Each structure stands twice: as structure tokens, then as C-alpha cells.
Amino acid sequence: DTAVSQTPKYLVTQMGNDKSIKCEQNLGHDTMYWYKQDSKKFLKIMFSYNNKELIINETVPNRFSPKSPDKAHLNLHINSLELGDSAVYFCASSQEGRYYGYTFGSGTRLTVV
């Protein structure tokens, strides 16, 4: 069973479109995250949710919005896609307490054309 699963694996779309990426974790973790990995492979945190509360929101355009229907899901909605949004997006989850670190999904490669 996949611990953190993301769909789709690949997403190609045109500028201006609205798209969503889904994430589910079956680990019973308290917190879920979205990371963006750019072409230089830098991992930048975008959002995290703990008990349905947004607890981290870095300087991310408001075109990006996380939606968490329950503790096991954190979806990422992106409006009015731009070329610069092309990247690999990773979902991750963690259990409260510093001994566990993050468990990552396998990523969604978004290409905006």
C-alpha cells in the first residue's frame, strides 16, 4: 500500500487553465504538506495543514489554494496557471513530534504550455 499517493503523476495544461492535484496519506499522520521542486531541484514548502488548520503559508501566489476535506487528504488547486508554475509538486505528511520527519509522495510533474 502506498503511504502517500498523489494524482496525477503528470499534468500538461495550457496557460490560464485551472487544475487540481490530489494527495492522500494512509499513515494516520497529523500534518500534510505541499512542496514545489523547481528545475534546480530546490524543495520549497508551499503549505501545511494540521488538524484542518493552515499553519504554514510561505510567499505563494494566491492562485494556489490548499483544500483539506479531512486529515488524510490535502489537495492543491491552482487557478490561472502560468508558465512559471511548471515544476514538480510533492505532497508529504508527518506525525507530530520531531522524530519522524516527512514521508513524501512520488510527485506530480506539472507542465504549463
Add this chain to the structure above:
Amino acid sequence: GQQLNQSPQSMFIQEGEDVSMNCTSSSIFNTWLWYKQDPGEGPVLLIALYKAGELTSNGRLTAQFGITRKDSFLNISASIPSDVGIYFCAGENTGNQFYFGTGTSLTVIP
């Protein structure tokens, strides 16, 4: 966010050689983690370090939590082709938020 710098940025080595890489920060961290990212996959946790000076091994991998708490080191002994990937350090100092390093790309030549 806090910046963790990894060195070297990339490495090309022969199979069988040992590998050393490090991660430095201007801030003190309470926990250091090392991850490996295979091509097309998400990062996977390799080793976790919880106190200054700690030395922990996982097979051919050994990592150390620096005494100053501002750095960490990862060594891979007798590299093999499947060690190829990007290695990330991550540090935590404020609750459950981890900051990731810039990554070290490792290529192993058979």
C-alpha cells in the same frame, strides 16, 4: 525561510569509491535528517539525527550531527550504481517544520 547549503552541488565518482557530503546552516538545529531522491520519485528518509555529535549508520551510509549543531555530514562507503540520486539534508528547529538543503547530485560511474 532558512537556507541550508549543501556541498558539493554535484559529484561524479567511480563505483567502489567512498562519498562525503555536508550540509551547513547559519542557524542551530535540533534535528537533522538525510533524504535521497531517486529520479522521478519523492525523497525517501535515510537517516535521522537527534543530538549534537551523534553518529548514526544505515548500511553503507553514515551521518553525523555536527557539534556546533549548525552542520551535518553524510558518508557513503563503497558506492554502487544504485546510489545515484539527489541527497538532501533537512534541519528542524521550530517544532515540526523542516528546512531542506540545496541538494547534492551523485552520479556513480560503473
